[in-house]
Amino acid sequence: MKQDNKNKQKGGRQKKVQLFKPRKKKTPEEDAAIQYLQARYDKIVPDEIKTFKDLPLSQKTLKGLKDNNFHTPTEIQRQAIGFALQGKDILGAAKTGSGKTLAFLIPILEHLFCKKWTRMDGVGALVISPTRELAYQIYETLRKVGGLHDFSAGLIIGGQNLKFERKRMDQINILIGTPGRLLQHMDENPLFDCSQLQILVLDEADRCLDMGFEATMNAIIENLPPERQTLLFSATQTKSVKDLARLSLSYPTYVAPHEQADTVTPDALQQSYIVCEIDEKLGILWSFIKNHLKQKVLVFMSTCKQVKYTYDLFCKLRPGVSLLALYGTLHQEKREKIYNEFCRKSNVILFATDLASRGLDFPRVNWVIQYDCPEDVETYIHRAGRTARGVLGKGEGLLMLLPHEEKIVEDLTKSKIPINKISVDPSKVVAPQRKIEALLSEHTDLKQTAQRAFVSYVKSIFVMKNKEVFDIKLLDTDAYARSLGLIVPPTIRFLQKHKYNNSKKKDDTEEEEQEEDTDVIEKLKAKTNLEGDSEQSEGSEEESEDESDIKKEQIKKKDISKKKLMKLDFHGNDDTDDEDFLTVKNKVNPHEESEEEEQLVPLEETNKSKKKKPLTKAAVAKKILKKKLKVNTTIKFTEEGEAIEDEKRNLKSELAKQYESENVGGIDIEKAKEVLREEDKYDKQRFREKVKAKHKEEKRKLKNKKKEEEGEKDDFGSESESDGPDLSWLPDPDKIYGEKNASDDDDNDDKESSIGGSDRLESADEDDDGSDQSEEKMYHRPSKRSLVTSKGIPQESVAPRKKKKLAEISSKLSVQEAEALAMQLLMNK
Numbered sequence: 157m158k159q160d161n162k163n164k165q166k167g168g169r170q171k172k173v174q175l176f177k178p179r180k181k182k183t184p185e186e187d188a189a190i191q192y193l194q195a196r197y198d199k200i201v202p203d204e205i206k207t208f209k210d211l212p213l214s215q216k217t218l219k220g221l222k223d224n225n226f227h228t229p230t231e232i233q234r235q236a237i238g239f240a241l242q243g244k245d246i247l248g249a250a251k252t253g254s255g256k257t258l259a260f261l262i263p264i265l266e267h268l269f270c271k272k273w274t275r276m277d278g279v280g281a282l283v284i285s286p287t288r289e290l291a292y293q294i295y296e297t298l299r300k301v302g303g304l305h306d307f308s309a310g311l312i313i314g315g316q317n318l319k320f321e322r323k324r325m326d327q328i329n330i331l332i333g334t335p336g337r338l339l340q341h342m343d344e345n346p347l348f349d350c351s352q353l354q355i356l357v358l359d360e361a362d363r364c365l366d367m368g369f370e371a372t373m374n375a376i377i378e379n380l381p382p383e384r385q386t387l388l389f390s391a392t393q394t395k396s397v398k399d400l401a402r403l404s405l406s407y408p409t410y411v412a413p414h415e416q417a418d419t420v421t422p423d424a425l426q427q428s429y430i431v432c433e434i435d436e437k438l439g440i441l442w443s444f445i446k447n448h449l450k451q452k453v454l455v456f457m458s459t460c461k462q463v464k465y466t467y468d469l470f471c472k473l474r475p476g477v478s479l480l481a482l483y484g485t486l487h488q489e490k491r492e493k494i495y496n497e498f499c500r501k502s503n504v505i506l507f508a509t510d511l512a513s514r515g516l517d518f519p520r521v522n523w524v525i526q527y528d529c530p531e532d533v534e535t536y537i538h539r540a541g542r543t544a545r546g547v548l549g550k551g552e553g554l555l556m557l558l559p560h561e562e563k564i565v566e567d568l569t570k571s572k573i574p575i576n577k578i579s580v581d582p583s584k585v586v587a588p589q590r591k592i593e594a595l596l597s598e599h600t601d602l603k604q605t606a607q608r609a610f611v612s613y614v615k616s617i618f619v620m621k622n623k624e625v626f627d628i629k630l631l632d633t634d635a636y637a638r639s640l641g642l643i644v645p646p647t648i649r650f651l652q653k654h655k656y657n658n659s660k661k662k663d664d665t666e667e668e669e670q671e672e673d674t675d676v677i678e679k680l681k682a683k684t685n686l687e688g689d690s691e692q693s694e695g696s697e698e699e700s701e702d703e704s705d706i707k708k709e710q711i712k713k714k715d716i717s718k719k720k721l722m723k724l725d726f727h728g729n730d731d732t733d734d735e736d737f738l739t740v741k742n743k744v745n746p747h748e749e750s751e752e753e754e755q756l757v758p759l760e761e762t763n764k765s766k767k768k769k770p771l772t773k774a775a776v777a778k779k780i781l782k783k784k785l786k787v788n789t790t791i792k793f794t795e796e797g798e799a800i801e802d803e804k805r806n807l808k809s810e811l812a813k814q815y816e817s818e819n820v821g822g823i824d825i826e827k828a829k830e831v832l833r834e835e836d837k838y839d840k841q842r843f844r845e846k847v848k849a850k851h852k853e854e855k856r857k858l859k860n861k862k863k864e865e866e867g868e869k870d871d872f873g874s875e876s877e878s879d880g881p882d883l884s885w886l887p888d889p890d891k892i893y894g895e896k897n898a899s900d901d902d903d904n905d906d907k908e909s910s911i912g913g914s915d916r917l918e919s920a921d922e923d924d925d926g927s928d929q930s931e932e933k934m935y936h937r938p939s940k941r942s943l944v945t946s947k948g949i950p951q952e953s954v955a956p957r958k959k960k961k962l963a964e965i966s967s968k969l970s971v972q973e974a975e976a977l978a979m980q981l982l983m984n985k
């Protein structure tokens with residue numbers, strides 16, 4: 157429509173544009189129906205509603221519901237839909253799997269229907285979800301239930317074709333998306349117009365409004381018209397006045413049908429927990445899977461890297477059931493494929509991060525295993541809620557806790573979560589420890605994945621806010637590493653630094669130490685966000701949220717840090733972030749080499765330094781040049797700490813030396829090429845010398861061997877059996893080049909020729925003229941033809957057929973070729 161407007165504006169006939177505005181196509185019957193429905197809105201009594209038909213809903217919506225087997229509204233639907241139809245803002249809280257999606261989709265459809273919304277009216281409703289998968293799921297439900305309406309719906313999530321989305325933006329009536337992508341369209345897409353927006357919905361509202369999305373959400377809200385209806389839904393609803401004020405909600409209707417219930421989790425969800433040592437966890441999980449091969453299981457872990465490792469490892473261990481892994485660093489297409497596969501299959505294990513913990517409605521999940529302790533009660537509720545969903549859903553939840561993490565159970569029970577302690581039957585636990593270690597030694601990439609998983613888990617514990625439950629000091633990292641199959645635990649640099657700082661400040665008061673803790677957490681968090689940014693290669697937003705998941709919600713502390721982090725979260729590609737990144741690095745103690753630690757500088761400090769002087773990449777480069785630091789150089793040291801000179805780096809040519817001394821910075825490509833060509837000559841020569849020396853050494857070894865066989869004493873006697881492979885079966889070089897009487901070794905040589913099976917070896921027997929050859933002579937050998945003809949070998953001793961062949965071969969072979977052939981035979985053997 158906008159495009160049309162533009163064209164017509166060009167012609168200077170703006171008034172006509174107004175005339176051409178498409179007419180509402182509703183018939184008089186429809187008008188009457190709308191009026192009838194609207195008249196009933198104020199008379200809705202939730203308790204009297206038994207089926208959807210009891211609600212004043214359009215025929216299209218009712219048919220859509222019926223076609224999808226939705227007949228009876230759930231409690232939240234019964235209570236919320238009425239208020240929503242009346243146009244009230246809603247703060248909806250209901251248990252997981254209780255049907256909140258329809259509680260906001262039905263009012264959207266009805267509202268637009270009654271407003272006679274058409275495609276040309278633009279975006280009438282906007283639904284925001286914190287993850288792509290959830291947005292996709294809402295979109296699918298809308299398509300099913302609202303399929304009979306004439307509205308168009310659009311899904312805007314990261315990882316999809318931005319151009320494609322961009323072009324269709326002006327035709328969308330109901331828009332469902334993730335915060336980052338929505339903002340991207342708002343900022344960049346001229347076709348995106350929300351000025352007519354009627355309804356804004358935040359699904360998983362508390363997550364959308366938490367600090368991880370704060371900046372993005374504020375920016376989105378700023379772009380929306382203030383006169384609109386706002387609906388917020390979540391199983392763990394926000395009651396923060398600040399959050400509500402941000403959305404301009406002063407008196408929303410609070411709808412919480414389960415508030416008085418005995419439990420906050422679904423009744424059909426059976427929940428239990430076990431306490432085990434950290435090195436037992438993997439074995440228990442493995443055994444659990446082996447004992448539940450005919451079930452659908454969802455396993456939650458703290459970090460992407462843990463998920464990746466466990467998945468890779470278990471795939472190699474072959475448990476006998478389908479395995480899947482879902483985490484944010486995966487490519488969007490893969491994410492979609494895995495999501496759909498898990499929905500479809502019934503005997504399958506899915507390892508996932510908290511990316512899958514909210515809102516996702518996987519059908520018929522039997523078990524939810526929380527392999528790592530959830531960071532808080534809310535996370536527990538959402539994770540556990542992936543099972544026992546809907547009206548008839550049933551399921552079980554198992555929480556795995558380390559002894560010191562058991563404290564979280566108190567919080568859970570206080571929050572009305574019925575959970576029982578159970579124990580594991582040790583006879584049923586089979587830990588494939590040896591196999592894991594063997595696999596890791598066989599597959600270097602798997603070992604590296606294990607190392608990453610180890611570090612990421614330790615980090616995730618370290619950044620947790622609730623120090624009573626997540627105490628890094630109580631974590632047996634060595635045992636954890638061993639359980640992952642790592643015999644040597646990887647270095648945890650950030651912890652080492654933390655310990656070092658603590659020991660330096662041992663006189664400080666406990667309070668100060670606590671502050672130190674907080675600082676490091678902030679630094680780590682900053683790093684986490686920076687990592688998250690780098691993961692946004694698909695040009696999207698919330699995946700950094702999905703992925704730095706555990707960390708972002710926890711630390712809601714200093715305002716400065718907060719604002720900073722927001723920026724890093726969502727505008728990874730803008731200049732400001734780049735600057736932040738570099739500034740952080742710049743503040744590092746010059747003695748610290750680790751990039752990881754470089755980013756762990758307090759953000760407050762970063763701010764100060766940033767104010768002083770913005771640091772650009774060019775400035776860093778200048779600084780390096782000024783210090784005359786040689787970049788990209790490696791210095792190796794002996795055990796005594798002396799530098800080992802790398803002869804490859806020694807410049808030989810005069811030109812190179814001159815270039816080096818003149819070089820003041822920058823690269824003169826042409827000159828550098830010339831220098832390289834010069835240096836190349838020396839390199840080639842060095843290579844030739846090396847090859848020569850190698851051959852010499854091999855020949856010496858052969859000779860020594862021969863001497864040993866003959867019982868002669870070798871004065872130098874340095875060759876032991878372990879020095880090389882058994883070469884005894886090879887032809888004696890002395891014989892080949894003439895040393896002794898051929899007859900001495902006749903038997904032996906016959907045997908050699910039969911193993912080697914070559915005429916050349918036979919001819920070597922015949923070469924033997926009994927003359928004593930010095931080692932030096934060995935390196936300058938006459939051709940085989942001349943050996944046969946001129947060294948006094950009686951011609952009669954050579955059979956005529958062989959003689960001919962011998963003449964042929966010896967004329968063709970050089971000494972090196974003969975050796976090469978011998979080596980090849982050795983290798984074949």
Ligand SMILES: Nc1ncnc2c1ncn2[C@@H]1O[C@H](COP(=O)(O)OP(=O)(O)OP(=O)(O)O)[C@@H](O)[C@H]1O
Nearest residue numbers: 226228229230252253254255256257391515517546
């Ligand atoms: N009225 C209904 N009748 C039957 N099934 C329903 C009804 N409403 C929703 N469901 C089903 O219940 C399941 C859970 O619904 P939904 O995903 O909307 O829950 P939710 O409350 O949003 O959960 P979460 O808090 O985890 O996001 C879905 O499979 C949905 O199809």
